[in-house]
Amino acid sequence: MTQAPPSPRAARRRHDREIVLLAVPAFGALVAEPLFVIADSAIVGHLGTAQLAGLGVASALLMTAVSVFVFLAYATTAAVARRVGAGDLPAAIRQGMDGIWLALLLGVGVIAVVLPTAPALIDLFGASSTAAPYAVTYLRISALGIPAMLVVLAATGVLRGLQDTRTPLYVATGGFLANGILNVVLVYGVGLGIAGSAWGTVIAQCGMAAVYLVVVVRGARKHGASLRPDLASIRASAQAGAPLLVRTLSLRAILMITTAVAARLGDADMAAHQIILSLWSLLAFALDAIAIAGQAIIGRYLGAGDADGAREACRRMVEWGIAVGVVLGALVVIFRPLFLPLFTSDSTVTDVALPALVIVALSQPVSGIVFVLDGVLMGAGDGPYLAWAMLATLAVFTPVALLVPVFGGGLTALWAAMTLMMSVRLVTLWLRTRSGRWIVTGATR
Numbered sequence: 001m002t003q004a005p006p007s008p009r010a011a012r013r014r015h016d017r018e019i020v021l022l023a024v025p026a027f028g029a030l031v032a033e034p035l036f037v038i039a040d041s042a043i044v045g046h047l048g049t050a051q052l053a054g055l056g057v058a059s060a061l062l063m064t065a066v067s068v069f070v071f072l073a074y075a076t077t078a079a080v081a082r083r084v085g086a087g088d089l090p091a092a093i094r095q096g097m098d099g100i101w102l103a104l105l106l107g108v109g110v111i112a113v114v115l116p117t118a119p120a121l122i123d124l125f126g127a128s129s130t131a132a133p134y135a136v137t138y139l140r141i142s143a144l145g146i147p148a149m150l151v152v153l154a155a156t157g158v159l160r161g162l163q164d165t166r167t168p169l170y171v172a173t174g175g176f177l178a179n180g181i182l183n184v185v186l187v188y189g190v191g192l193g194i195a196g197s198a199w200g201t202v203i204a205q206c207g208m209a210a211v212y213l214v215v216v217v218r219g220a221r222k223h224g225a226s227l228r229p230d231l232a233s234i235r236a237s238a239q240a241g242a243p244l245l246v247r248t249l250s251l252r253a254i255l256m257i258t259t260a261v262a263a264r265l266g267d268a269d270m271a272a273h274q275i276i277l278s279l280w281s282l283l284a285f286a287l288d289a290i291a292i293a294g295q296a297i298i299g300r301y302l303g304a305g306d307a308d309g310a311r312e313a314c315r316r317m318v319e320w321g322i323a324v325g326v327v328l329g330a331l332v333v334i335f336r337p338l339f340l341p342l343f344t345s346d347s348t349v350t351d352v353a354l355p356a357l358v359i360v361a362l363s364q365p366v367s368g369i370v371f372v373l374d375g376v377l378m379g380a381g382d383g384p385y386l387a388w389a390m391l392a393t394l395a396v397f398t399p400v401a402l403l404v405p406v407f408g409g410g411l412t413a414l415w416a417a418m419t420l421m422m423s424v425r426l427v428t429l430w431l432r433t434r435s436g437r438w439i440v441t442g443a444t445r
């Protein structure tokens with residue numbers, strides 16, 4: 001006798017349970033990086049406005065250097081989840097090990113580029129003469145932790161694909177606490193200033209990477225997956241991640257353009273932008289927690305050949321994205337007078353930041369849909385479309401942002417341009433999702 005399909009309500013409850021079990025722990029892990037930056041901003045901000053402005057430029061460059069390789073997490077999650085859905089656990093872990101080896105190689109390469117070019121990169125961002133020395137110091141020291149940061153990305157992708165978001169939560173929590181303690185001790189206790197903040201972050205990131213490696217290596221040995229680097233497999237992983245690299249480079253270019261425009265508006269605007277960008281990143285990662293659940297769930301459903309389950313999960317996650325976006329936007333509006341004093345006592349910076357925060361709050365429901373659909377398409381391995389869609393968004397955003405200093409409006413106008421960027425992304429992702437072309441079943445796409 002054929003079993004009757006679950007009712008719509010039962011299906012929603014099943015998806016809700018899966019989303020919560022994966023997204024709640026994923027949120028804690030995802031916010032590690034923005035919390036690192038927020039903690040650094042709060043500590044460095046009390047050293048002075050020039051130091052905070054320097055941190056803003058350097059952290060934007062550092063996050064760009066790391067985030068362009070976020071495919072190490074996202075592509076690995078999707079690939080591992082598909083193999084889990086297909087029932088091939090050893091192949092899933094082997095896929096993850098290829099990503100970790102690739103992360104180490106890329107990390108060494110990034111250090112080789114960033115260290116000698118740090119002053120030129122800071123000048124390119126238009127940092128003021130007072131902020132530039134602090135920016136160079138922070139960037140050069142923090143760059144030493146880039147290999148560890150990339151290993152964290154790749155190993156996190158392995159565990160997410162295995163439907164385990166709890167372990168990344170524990171590691172991220174420990175890393176954040178260690179980062180905060182180290183920053184306070186090195187900045188104020190030892191008196192290293194902004195250099196102490198950078199060293200604290202490097203040490204915390206290396207500790208996180210070490211813990212992840214222990215967990216992944218233990219799993220590889222348990223399931224008989226090889227730990228040795230396979231150059232052909234590593235090259236294949238890099239090629240599979242290339243479209244997501246293009247997508248991420250386009251997104252990071254948008255954030256870099258935004259920071260460069262803010263720097264040219266003056267130190268007060270740049271300091272305010274750094275505070276707002278830190279909050280925006282935190283909110284984005286909170287929404288992306290649902291997307292991370294989507295990557296793991298969608299990949300697993302498609303790997304198991306369940307196209308209908310993938311569609312249902314997508315619809316439910318969009319509903320979650322809208323609801324969470326509304327809540328986050330309301331919280332920003334309510335708590336913005338209390339949020340800013342945590343980072344600065346400069347009334348000029350506060351006055352610039354307050355209206356821009358309202359723009360950020362109003363854009364959160366749109367951001368909720370964008371991040372969820374982005375995660376769904378990543379989980380499906382639809383990287384080429386994501387790359388082209390992000391390039392189109394960059395083409396629309398760039399002239400609008402660059403005209404802000406010409407036509408005025410300051411930081412508020414700049415963040416209005418960011419809202420336009422998210423709206424363009426919403427249209428491109430919605431059209432793709434509606435088409436159904438992202439649904440390809442099987443252990444590999």
